[in-house]
Amino acid sequence: METIKIEPELDEDAAQNDTGDASGSDNCNLEVKTEPEIDIGPICVEESKRLYDISRLRAFGDVPFVIKRMELKDFPLSYTKAVTSVEKLLAWLRRNKVPNGIGIAFRIAQHMPSSCILILAILNHKCHFFATDKMMLSKALHGQMCTAGVDYLVVSGHMSVGAVYFERIDICLVYNEEYKLFKLKRTPTDPPVQAKKPLPGNMCYTITTTGTTGTPKLIHVPYECIAPNVLALSQKLNVSMADIIFLGTPCTFDPFVVELFLALQTGAALLVSQHTMREAPSKVLSALFPTSVNPTGITILQMTPSLFRQFGATAIRERILSNSSTLRVLLLGGEPFPSSAELTTWMDPRVLLQKHICNIYGITEVSCWSLLHILHSLQTQMPLGTPIDDETVIRIQYQTNRNMEHGELFLGSATRRCYIPEIDDVEKAKEDSAICFRSTGDLVIRLEDGTICYGERANDVVKRAGNRISLGLITRKIEKCLPSGELASCLWLEELQKLICCIRTLEIKTKVQQRAQTFDILSKLLNAEQPDRFIYQQHFPCNVHGKLDKELLLKECIPLAQPAQEILKSFLHDRLECVDVSNERITKKQRLEHSQPCGFDLSFRQAGGTSFHAITICREIGLQMCIDDEQRHLFEMLLDENVPLRTVLRFLDTAKLVANNTKLKPVEPLPTKTVNCATGISGSCGLTITRIEQPEIKFQFHWKVNFSKCIDSPVSQYEERYICVGAHSQILRTLDPQTGIELSNVKLPDRIECKVTFLSEQLAMVGCYDGCLYGFNPLTGDIVWRVEIGGMIKAQPLLTADGSRIVVCSYAEDYNVYCLSAERQEVLWCMRIGEKAIFARPLELPNEQSLVICTLDGGYTRVALTDGSVEWAQKCKEPLFATPVLLDSKPSHFLCAEVAGRVHACHVGNGKIMATYTAEGNIFSSLVVKTPPTHMGYSFVVFGCIDRHVYCLRCNTERVRQPVYFELQWKVDMGAPIYATPTLLTIQLIGHLVWSSATDGRVVLMNFHNGQIQWSAKLPGEIFSTSCYIESLRRVYVGCRDNYLYCLGV
Template sequence: MFIDPTQNVESIAKEVCFNTILIIQNKGSNPPELFNKKPDKLVSLFDLEISFFDLQCYFTSKHAIFEHSFIAMTSGSTGEPKHIQVPMKCIQPNIDDLTKLFKIIPEDIIYFSTPLTFDPSMVEMLLACMNGASLLIAPEKPEVLFPSDKENSITFWQTTPSKFFQHSNADIKNKILSPDSTLKILALGGEPFNGVRRLRELKHWNNQTRVFTLYGVTEMSCWACVAEIDLNTTVVDKEIPLGSCLSETQVVIEPEGNDQNKDTGKIILVSKTRKCIILNKSNNNEEDNSLKFVDTGDYGETKNGTIYYRGRKDDVVKRFGHKINLQFIESTAMQCPKVKTCSCVWLPKPLLLVLYFSSETFSSQELSDFLKCKLDDKHWPDKIVRVDNLPTNSHGKTSKMILSKMYKKVSYATKTLDSLKVIFLKELCLLLSTQVTFDEIMNKDFFSIGGTSFLAISLCNKISVTYPDFGKFILPYLMSQRNTIDEIMQIAHRELCVEGAKAKNRMKRTISNTESNSDSQIIKKVNSYERTNPVEFIVLWTYDTGKCVDASPVLFQTGFNLYVIVGSHSGKIVVADAISGELQGIIRVKARVEASVLCYNEDLSTACGVVGAYDGTIVCFTIETCKEIWRININSMIKSKGACCNGLLYIASYDGKVRCIDILVRRLNIFFNPVPRQYLTLGVALTRFSILSRSSCYEGRHRITYISLLIY
């Protein structure tokens, strides 16, 4: 096992139970010591000095297997680092398969690019040894790897995408993937492949390099799958498959929990022979794990028998109640060819979404504009930071741990009215991707300048990172729509700066004049100067539907009664009194309800509610008595709210059709197919003579469909 000198060698030695440790130093260095013990033997070699420590009497491992093997350590990017003993019979199938697939011959020059602490380094060494090829150990500089003398140029290069894409566009285009490049195989693995679009643009059409992506985990070292990327047909990163399984390895997609979608789930590696041993201890108990089944911690999706990588568990975070996939943001950013590498980090304490990227010509603002054209506002990063190169860990992967530490809070500045305006305007322009002056927006409320409730929360959250009081204070004012921007700034300045300063002075005088008072009296006086928020929320009542509620609750008044109606993933449609919270009744369906309930009482003797469910069920019920009037099933998923006109219900579904149903007699009159093979996901807005619907497809484009109706 190779250990980084910066790590705690004694701690790792205790966990792994080494028999022998070698420490290599330059001559003249201070003699090393381990466990208060001097080296058992010293050997000088050139300008190096090798110290041997015999530790057989110190440790005995219960789980180590006594056969030819090496020890690899996980990077610890997703948990505590593990020390894995890898027998040669576990990695041997990799060497045999890759030799045939990559057609390694004695004339090949394999570049030894992977750090010794990362287990793919063994693949590079063994490929060279088993095939009589040359192993080049040299700095990772294109002019060294691809000299003018082609006989000494490399032919095989295995590396991580992060390290490869740190090279400049000029080096990749003119040297690495040039028409006369000697590189036969470029194998990228160890982390998600983001950057296929950049690779397509930089690879010369006459270049003969074959590009592969590798997938595997250290717990079943080294690789499990391999796929060759056809840059002529592969356009975006999500089209890159996991690939074919290598010998003695299987990949299984295991759905999570009660998820009915069997095509997505956790990626599990299975092998009867490729067994590794975890040597380090957990909770003072050594792990006894033969690792026949390895939970990779990754998510995959199966399409037409092909498995695609869809991110890690910890790539999905909740941001203001919305699930955000960090890898989706990264892959979208990499669609811009000017972006070399990028990494998205979620900082839970300040609740910030930060995107780091490296580029030769692209600015943070330009990337922000690009992402806002591609992503919805829930995925917009709070901060976009340009760096020369993304930091990597000892394995050559992008280190999100280092990136998280890179973000530092800006020091507090003295807040004046002008400074508050500047702070607000700066963040507002970044958020809305617009350039306005304060005079242009001062007499408007937040929503009239393009704001939404989500953007208000996002804006105030970004401001709160450096100015917590200011960000928290203005949020309810922005949401209320009762004040102009200038009025909000004036109120904030008065409450935070003027009154705040007065309160501090009063508090100082109070404390100095009443030193004999008890702590409780001082606290009461301090609290008397605390400001109150302009909006106060009081919980009147609650009701548990059993599962999560995605649909917006509907308030509906009939007569003197006001009702709340909402559906849930539990299949319950709940009707409750809005004032008292008293349950009026429950309508049940067999699938989850994500659409809002349509309430209608025109031309009817009693008000009724209509809603569609996930399995295509449409149910109509009375609101006051909660009795079912009718239900039908259209055999297509419904996630949008319907619309009603002249007793006719219009509802959209995921088969791309808008159906017209007579509410009184439950008769399906007609249906329209305005957008074939696309999904109608949003609600139908109905006027007296027309339907306006919006459809969306997987490519992220949107189409507005206008259907004219003749109402008799």
């Protein structure tokens, strides 16, 4: 292992850590060669010394290269020390016999000083780098690297890859950050290398497109393509050694190369932050523009407009684009540039006299930027700009000679040429001296003075009810109706043929304000352009590259399944001004007093509806109708001027509807005969119940529901209002706890053994054997969202106490722990703990922002909830199946259990084992802790064991001077192994009881204090499912391997 150390100034940091095919014909091409806005003279790229050569970088001496900004202090790394570290990494690569002239892939969680050193080492080893998606699963990563022709992979920190696909070679520490070197394992079934030709000489990096301009593609970028871009940009923006550049773009998005290379070209400093814009924009703002004089703020910032907006208009105006801000250059690119109206909310026009606010444009296929426009006024139309260097040529291709308003923009160069195997290997080869044009997929407008302005995406046209509409054009029309600073995005929902308009507002609007704005917008749109729904939001989501995530936005905006009446009422409220839904509760006498019909007494046409509106409504409601004739009848009623809306609503009330157009199978009708515990006589369910003790406790069988296959999942309940459980049959049912009547039914792709977690009344989540986490509406059965985790999920997903995060543990080979945003299901961080899978649910430590996670390799680890960083790690000898649990309400200790039968009390602060109790068999059951008020200073721990016993241990909790210890309170023989976790019951007038189930189907009720059996019964099948108890109903729900869920009550 090679360890690279630096001076003590960094030691304190140790603990922290596209382009689609051109549409249209070639009838009319306009080739434009424009002059740059600033004459920078000829661009000459020196071949002998590239800008990343360490012999060149050494000349910058002690000037800061990377500054890692923590909340209290900066940790700078000079160019001199960086060069020294690169030389050590080069020796490490040579020692591991990594060849020169090849590609080396890497995956990092975020930018660090060490990751910059790694990239420099790869380039100075005469190799090119390939930044890969940190969320990609090992199998997909293996395939991508095979296709790219890359054999070596460097992985940082706690990130990992599957041993099936990669062989680990060595480990290196760079500024206390661990890097692992892997080599691809080749198999006969590997996909072939995509490139049919040799890669260009002087390769610099390989990157994949995001698919914005078409399907994702591999792009091989030679040094001759990116270097002139960086040199020209540095000259235009006057970048110097005095500048500080924010290195914030993800390494899978090629503008990050510009940030890095601008610093290397000029000797400027890079600034990295431990926070990200997706998670904490305010903390990033404080890091980039501190309120105090020291440390100093950044001078150059490059971002997408969507990401930049997340700072908020107030912070932008007062902190970023104020006269006193240190910012000198703002580069906004990757998306359409903000409008003049939005820019005026961000800055005073005089700011343009002292800062460069730039619209920068380019595509990955001509890496990286091609056009630049520096703003001189906030009132003019924002052009795309002119070529950054004198090597770039632009071409506008019009579909016809008659339509010269919009044309598709192509970017080309004779020297700045990337190799794109998917395109270049199938198109006719061009001479090396010929200009190679790449389609941008953007339609542009060329004004009379030659200025080129962005129009819309070429593929942003959809067909709606026989009309071709442009989503971009409709969006621009709507934004002209909005107040300054508000944004719109029009989305097309193909399944329902619905046009949805999302409006981002600066402040929450009332229903009256939303309605007034909606009517104003509709009055200025053609009939075919009018959206079906208007959704008001305060934030638009961004993808990993900082661009507007339209897929996620659409998912957020799709309304949950509504009753047909509500769909119509919502439409009437949003669209038809003369129908006031809120005032419909007037008496019949009041309605008769009006001389003219009003409200729901109007027909659909009288209310302002058109045949186009009727088609839209019938299409949406029709998807929920079981009978086609009813859909046709609804359409006729809407167009009949003699049919009032009130009649239409009554018809919809009687129509036969089904959510998602899927008919639900009714629950099997069940008898509810009472079981007489005293006599042992049972009903038709076949239960044999025998009274053991205390005849005053009488259980009766209430109902059972058939799930077709065995139920091993624990049963879950929501606020005692309904229960939910899944089975091996892939069926997930939500049931009424009193009657067993099915409220909803979800069919997942694979078996379910995971316990359901509820986020709210209308949203729950469950893991599946197919490796996905599903969010669903338990009342309707609709799948709301789906997140691919990469391995079987048996552990119940954790919703944090503040409701903001979801933590999922799984059997995935890559990352067995994921942390997601509860609101948008975005991945906040992921990691791999241990060498094996995770069966147990994680334990959240209250007020600590930390988790304890147990794995099947015997490890248990405390990680930070904020970023997944490891706070401590300990190891047992045997696997941990039991979910860890806190010892009491004010915890300094938690409990975990090895499968070998050892129960440990561990310290929360360091994980050290403070006490151990050893049972006489293996433990698969989780631990249940109760601290009765009658036993001050003690907690009781109950669990099942495969030695056939239920154990109850007593453990001291408040004796400061006395160490923690266990002692056996009682244990009860159930006659069969116990895998299910016991359930604690509280019954008025009876007290605390323990319910436990055994693998032979036996269910037993025991006295909590002494273990005395109060009642026992035997179900027809084995029981591995943990039961659920609803206290208000005094009922227990238990899944059985005879395929039934049983409900029994006291």
